[in-house]
Amino acid sequence: MKKLLKNGYVLMSADADIKKMDILIEDEKIMEINDEIENFSGKIYDMSGKLIIPGFINTHTHLAMSLFRGIGDDLLLQDWLFNEMFPREDLLNDDLTYYGSLISILEMLSKGVTTVVDMYLFMKGTAEAVKNTGIRAFLTRGLGYDNDEGWKKRIDETIYLFENYHDKYNIKVGFGPHAPYTCPMHKLEEIAELSKKYNTFVTIHLYESKNERELYTFEDIEKTGLFKNNVIAAHCVHVDEKDIKILAKNEVTVSHNPSSNLKLGNGIAPILKMLDHEVNITLGTDGAASNNTLNLWEEMRIATLLQKMNGPEKFKTEESLRMVWENGGYALNEKIGRLEEDYMADLAVIDLKSIELYPNDLNRIKSHIVYSPINKVYATMVGGEWVYYNGEYPKLKENDYYEKFHKLYFELEEKFKNKKEND
Numbered sequence: 001m002k003k004l005l006k007n008g009y010v011l012m013s014a015d016a017d018i019k020k021m022d023i024l025i026e027d028e029k030i031m032e033i034n035d036e037i038e039n040f041s042g043k044i045y046d047m048s049g050k051l052i053i054p055g056f057i058n059t060h061t062h063l064a065m066s067l068f069r070g071i072g073d074d075l076l077l078q079d080w081l082f083n084e085m086f087p088r089e090d091l092l093n094d095d096l097t098y099y100g101s102l103i104s105i106l107e108m109l110s111k112g113v114t115t116v117v118d119m120y121l122f123m124k125g126t127a128e129a130v131k132n133t134g135i136r137a138f139l140t141r142g143l144g145y146d147n148d149e150g151w152k153k154r155i156d157e158t159i160y161l162f163e164n165y166h167d168k169y170n171i172k173v174g175f176g177p178h179a180p181y182t183c184p185m186h187k188l189e190e191i192a193e194l195s196k197k198y199n200t201f202v203t204i205h206l207y208e209s210k211n212e213r214e215l216y217t218f219e220d221i222e223k224t225g226l227f228k229n230n231v232i233a234a235h236c237v238h239v240d241e242k243d244i245k246i247l248a249k250n251e252v253t254v255s256h257n258p259s260s261n262l263k264l265g266n267g268i269a270p271i272l273k274m275l276d277h278e279v280n281i282t283l284g285t286d287g288a289a290s291n292n293t294l295n296l297w298e299e300m301r302i303a304t305l306l307q308k309m310n311g312p313e314k315f316k317t318e319e320s321l322r323m324v325w326e327n328g329g330y331a332l333n334e335k336i337g338r339l340e341e342d343y344m345a346d347l348a349v350i351d352l353k354s355i356e357l358y359p360n361d362l363n364r365i366k367s368h369i370v371y372s373p374i375n376k377v378y379a380t381m382v383g384g385e386w387v388y389y390n391g392e393y394p395k396l397k398e399n400d401y402y403e404k405f406h407k408l409y410f411e412l413e414e415k416f417k418n419k420k421e422n423d
């Protein structure tokens with residue numbers, strides 16, 4: 001069905017100016033953007049007083065971890081991971097990951113996020129939450145090596161996910177080796193082959209914490225062939241010049257997660273140095289257990305402010321916006337992150353009366369988007385369908401998710417407590 005978004009202001013991309021324009025959408029794509037589109041038959045949405053921007057792209061999440069929000073707030077990465085997260089993760093199932101992911105997705109849709117890249121376990125639950133909400137998602141089953149049997153099981157789960165969800169319901173499925181310290185080099189070689197065979201993306205955590213530099217090098221990873229694929233590397237906090245050159249040479253995209261890196265005391269990624277070498281930088285929130293909000297507006301603000309340490313002129317508004325828009329589209333090889341003819345109709349609608357956007361002088365709005373995050377957008381569209389509209393989630397058929405999420409959460413915490421007592 002055709003839709004016409006009429007009388008709104010439009011910001012087509014990070015480097016564009018805001019202009020009054022109409023947007024014609026047919027099926028999943030933008031067919032036309034023009035000053036005034038007449039002679040239209042289909043549904044018209046009056047966007048007077050609204051600003052339409054590209055949907056935000058969050059390139060690193062663990063959606064189901066909203067279940068763990070507020071757990072282990074003051075711990076180092078290794079304690080947080082091995083004492084608080086992994087033992088709870090042993091107790092998960094598809095029901096839990098469904099509701100954990102659902103809550104994360106609803107939070108993101110209300111803030112104009114249209115695409116997420118996820119790595120976790122029990123991904124069938126997450127895939128179902130994606131399907132039922134309509135967000136665009138790049139999903140991976142997190143892969144670590146303990147023994148051959150466990151490894152095979154996780155690879156089989158990835159293949160299951162690929163066969164049942166890839167290229168359906170706005171989902172693409174890739175490979176998610178967790179990190180080189182949980183996934184040894186010969187297993188990364190295997191992933192390099194598999195992702196080539198399935199012609200899909202890879203996402204991995206690299207150099208998140210300082211001690212990882214003692215465990216592996218970027219040359220080791222390069223030798224496995226992994227970087228020959230389309231790779232999104234999360235964090236890259238502790239990279240040096242040599243590592244950055246390897247990322248640039250192999251066109252590896254970096255997902256910068258400043259809040260998570262600050263919260264777990266891991267440091268600040270050298271984003272300006274990476275940009276000097278033309279590394280593609282995108283933005284991620286990481287999971288709700290290490291952030292604890294999935295607010296990409298706030299993430300962009302923090303990312304931008306942190307780079308100002310190097311001088312306020314260094315990191316401009318457009319650079320920040322590119323991280324959440326077209327750099328994400330480029331990383332994922334999709335026509336998203338810009339509003340243009342033939343691009344996906346993935347967009348967010350902002351009410352220009354939002355109090356954070358005063359003065360709503362059009363010359364100031366790009367700055368407001370980066371520095372003055374709003375709490376909620378007016379509407380969010382993915383692939384031509386409204387997935388959030390004026391406080392409602394039009395695609396979601398269930399309304400008792402609040403009760404179900406909390407019931408499962410309290411059961412899980414009870415099991416975790418019992419398990420700890422028995423250990």
Ligand SMILES: [Zn+2]
Pocket residue numbers: 060061062205234286287
């Ligand atoms: Zn992560």
